[in-house]
Amino acid sequence: MSTAIITLSSKGQVVIPKEIRDEQHWAAGTELTLVSNASGVTLKAVPKKTGRNLADLIGMLQHDGSSLSTEALCKPVDLNEESGQDAKHDRF
Secondary structure (H helix, E strand, C coil): CCCCCCCCCCCCCCCCCHHHHHHHCCCCCCCEEEEEECCEEEEEECCCCCCCCHHHHCCCCCCCCCCCCHHHHHHHHCECCCCCCEHHHHCC
């Protein structure tokens, strides 16, 4: 992590040194969030949106075998009500 001393301009602007921009992979147009806190401010890049939504994930995991019932899928992880332990471990 690099440290730099910068100067606030008369217009309230600052220049982030190239070394730090390169280290953070901040190119021109990168959106930043400035958060005020008790010790000063924190500057963070706004996370890039991937452009994907939940509907894009449908069909991502393909299964070539026969369909399983919900009960069959849940059976390996059913809990034993008495002990609260995994029922699978009780069989051994």
